[in-house]
Amino acid sequence: MSINSIQNNENILYCLYARKSTEDDERQAMSIDSQIKEMTEMALKEGIIIKEIRQEKHSAKLSGQRPIFNSLLQDIRNGVFTGILTWAPDRLSRNAGDLGMLVDLMDQEKLQKIKTYSQTFSNNPNEKFLLMILCSQAKLENDQKGINVKRGIRAKCSMGWRPGIAPLGYMNRAFGGVKDIIVDPKRGPVVKEMFERVAYRQQSGRRIKEWMDKIGFTTRNEKKIQISLIYLMLRNPFYYGYFEYSGDWHKGAHEPLITKEVFDEAQKELDERCIPKVRGKTEFPYKGLFNCYTCGTSVCGEEKYRKKKNGSTNYHVYYHCTRSRNPNCKEPYVTEIDLIKLIKQNILNLSEETLKENLTSNIIDELYKYQPIVEEIEFYKRDDIEYDGKVDLKDIIVYACSKSPIKFRRELIQSLPIPKNLHNLLLI
Numbered sequence: 025m026s027i028n029s030i031q032n033n034e035n036i037l038y039c040l041y042a043r044k045s046t047e048d049d050e051r052q053a054m055s056i057d058s059q060i061k062e063m064t065e066m067a068l069k070e071g072i073i074i075k076e077i078r079q080e081k082h083s084a085k086l087s088g089q090r091p092i093f094n095s096l097l098q099d100i101r102n103g104v105f106t107g108i109l110t111w112a113p114d115r116l117s118r119n120a121g122d123l124g125m126l127v128d129l130m131d132q133e134k135l136q137k138i139k140t141y142s143q144t145f146s147n148n149p150n151e152k153f154l155l156m157i158l159c160s161q162a163k164l165e166n167d168q169k170g171i172n173v174k175r176g177i178r179a180k181c182s183m184g185w186r187p188g189i190a191p192l193g194y195m196n197r198a199f200g201g202v203k204d205i206i207v208d209p210k211r212g213p214v215v216k217e218m219f220e221r222v223a224y225r226q227q228s229g230r231r232i233k234e235w236m237d238k239i240g241f242t243t244r245n246e247k248k249i250q251i252s253l254i255y256l257m258l259r260n261p262f263y264y265g266y267f268e269y270s271g272d273w274h275k276g277a278h279e280p281l282i283t284k285e286v287f288d289e290a291q292k293e294l295d296e297r298c299i300p301k302v303r304g305k306t307e308f309p310y311k312g313l314f315n316c317y318t319c320g321t322s323v324c325g326e327e328k329y330r331k332k333k334n335g336s337t338n339y340h341v342y343y344h345c346t347r348s349r350n351p352n353c354k355e356p357y358v359t360e361i362d363l364i365k366l367i368k369q370n371i372l373n374l375s376e377e378t379l380k381e382n383l384t385s386n387i388i389d390e391l392y393k394y395q396p397i398v399e400e401i402e403f404y405k406r407d408d409i410e411y412d413g414k415v416d417l418k419d420i421i422v423y424a425c426s427k428s429p430i431k432f433r434r435e436l437i438q439s440l441p442i443p444k445n446l447h448n449l450l451l452i
């Protein structure tokens with residue numbers, strides 16, 4: 025290593041930024057770990073000092089954004105870093121907005137250098153121009169790829185093959201470059217019987233679960249099935265041969281496990297059972313977990329019924345400060361629905377590492393029990409081929425913070441390193 029390179033770089037505070045590829049398998053050759061390995065080796069060789077390594081593992085499925093990248097930009101604005109080290113320019117910019125922000129930071133001289141494996145971009149007109157060209161090229165390739173992928177998905181659907189991972193009871197198969205969906209010989213017959221038990225013997229979800237546990241039925245992760253997953257499956261027309269994709273219905277090419285008649289009978293039974301529960305003693309799952317920012321008292325829950333003009337009533341649960349310290353506290357009320365949204369947003373802003381550090385192993389074990397249901401729900405929500413059917417702990421936490429049993433949910437939220445003060449409908 026030359027003295028020059030050390031002198032050149034000694035004033036730059038580098039952050040190593042690594043991000044996993046969202047493209048399909050063959051382009052995923054460079055994993056986050058290998059990106060970091062290659063770049064730290066290069067830094068060592070060139071005498072570059074890396075102040076911090078940040079990795080974007082969460083593929084932005086739920087949030088539609090890159091929390092780690094955004095925090096990196098913020099830290100550059102604040103002078104924490106003055107350089108970025110990354111595998112390739114396309115790791116940094118996925119759209120014109122991201123690229124614009126990087127170039128702006130260079131123009132403002134807050135970002136002095138971007139170093140990739142093969143290039144260096146400093147704050148001079150030529151190198152900034154080259155950076156923009158390379159990023160635009162990556163975007164062009166990506167857009168074209170997106171069009172091809174969409175065309176491929178449409179073709180697949182019209183041939184009757186549901187893209188993505190097949191529902192429980194089926195298996196995805198690939199042979200000689202052809203992909204299809206076949207009945208899972210182990211689980212398929214059980215799923216068929218599950219529908220028949222509901223349709224003709226009026227068995228409840230709870231009965232079904234008892235029976236499935238007794239015969240040793242498991243999900244793809246070898247876990248006992250959850251009752252919520254049973255209900256999700258019982259509502260899925262895929263089992264009698266149809267599926268919805270991107271808002272369109274398709275007749276599946278897969279072998280139906282049940283007839284439409286059995287499915288319809290089961291739906292009738294499910295609808296009848298679905299008697300709205302009378303809300304008895306109301307529980308407020310989120311009470312006492314947050315504090316009022318203005319007066320410092322804890323936040324409690326309250327039910328409110330509002331008569332609407334057409335005569336019907338609107339029901340909402342609100343959270344607000346107890347006003348025990350200051351009866352005139354002006355903090356606004358927040359609905360339970362909005363409070364849950366706030367909690368989820370704040371979880372998405374955290375890295376998976378930070379979350380793990382703050383949770384006990386008991387809580388993490390309990391969370392992984394929800395993995396199968398979260399995977400199944402995500403599967404139905406997904407619209408893109410990029411979805412690999414895998415969910416991470418963060419996805420599970422987001423689910424559990426509104427859907428798990430109240431006692432566990434409270435313990436989980438208490439442990440989460442999210443802001444706990446409520447102020448102007450935000451958590452700060």
Ligand SMILES: [Zn+2]
Binds near residue numbers: 353354
């Ligand atoms: Zn208050």
